[in-house]
Amino acid sequence: MTVPLPPLAAEFESHRPRLFGLAYRLLGSAHEAEDAVQDAYLRFSGADRAAIGHPGAWLAKTVTNLCLTRLTSARARHEDYRGPWLPEPVLTSDGTLGPLESAEQRDEVSMAMLVLLERLTPTERAVYVLREAFGHSHREIADVLSLSEANCRQLYRRAVARVAAPEGRFEPARERQEQLVTTFLAAAREGDVAGLEQLLAEDVVWWSDGGGKVSAALRPVEGRDKVMRFLVGGAERFAADWTYTVVEVNGASGLAAWVGEVLVGVAAFGLRDGVITDVWAAMNPDKLGFVRRQLVPS
Known part of the structure; x- marks a missing residue:
């Protein structure tokens, strides 16, 4: 029998x-987002309801405002x-980040966008997210941040201007995304240089985030030839005791890598004109816990 939540807790859970x-x-x-939300609940439960x-x-x-404090540190x-440093990946097929029904909505949670948002100051980022992702007016944003409306504009x-990209970031249809990702995985596991050459953009960049906790490239690997050498050199890892599942990562098709029951990496892909332009590989174990819970609920 499910015990109903107290009214205050039930109201918070709806938000x-x-x-x-x-x-x-x-x-x-x-x-950190979970921590910020929990901190908000504690403040909510202790606040004067009349206010x-x-x-x-x-x-x-x-x-x-809790996030602004965290962003500064x-x-x-x-x-x-x-x-x-890469953002922490999140699986989005279960609605964790809300409905992603349009290319614009998927773009706002993509790894490419989250990386671009790192260029912004904390306040710029808050203004941009509230406006672009949640549709707040400048007046509403001014109230949230205790700034003037003109300043928010x-x-x-x-x-x-600071997150603008030279070309559209929108990705191809889901079926085409999955096809590109699975074809890439097969080519990488087989060390198929010709196949990789067709799949990778000339200016492709591979980003590895190991955080000093696991072996990973300490600098971005830039350019098709260098990325192919990097992949072919690691073909044994792709083909040996690692297994892979195709998952929806931050609004687009990606890969989850496993050794037995241990999640060892999550890769998100940037795609343009039918080729791979970026690979963001999160391998730091500290950044895989949330995805692990999504894939294997307790």
């Missing part, structure tokens, strides 16, 4: 998915990080 989606977009970390006119708006403001940690224009 939790949206709050988690907001916190994740702001932080690029699922476990909370609209719980959803109050909670969004609370989560945003996170920037310092990223500077000392061993090797490339200026921050938004600056953020848009």
Whole structure:
């Protein structure tokens, strides 16, 4: 028999998915997003209910400001990080980050976008996410951040300019994504140089995030020839005792890699014009716990 939640907890739970989606977009970390949402619940449970006119708006403001505090310290940690720092991957086929029904919605949670958001100051990032991903007006954003509306407009224009890409980031249809990913996996496992050459863009970049916890490239591997040598050199790893599953990572097809029951990596792919332009391989065990729980619920 399911025991109903107390009214306050039930009200908070109705907002939790949206709050988690907001916190994740702001932080690029699922476990830190969970912490921020939990901190918001503690504040919500201890707040004067009469002073909370609209719980959803109050909670969004609370989560945003909690994330701003975390972002300030996170920037310092990223500077000392061993090797490339990548956002923590999240599987999105289960609606964890909300409905992703359009190319624009998928783009807003893509690994490419989250990497670009690292260029922004914490406040620019908050303005951009609230505007682009959640459709808040500049007036609403000004209230959340305790800034003037004019200042928010200026921050938004600056953020848009700093995350702009030279070409569209939207990816091909899901069936084509899966085909590219599975074909890439087969070519990498077989050390198929000719196959890889057809699949990889000339300016492809491979990013490995091991965080100093596991063996990983400490710098991005740039260019088709270097990436192919990197993959062919690691063909034994691809073909030996590792197994793979195709999963939806941050709105697009990706791969989860396993050794037995241990999740050892999650790869997201950037695709353009039928070829792979980027591979973001998260291998730091600290960044795989959330995906592991999504794939193997307790």
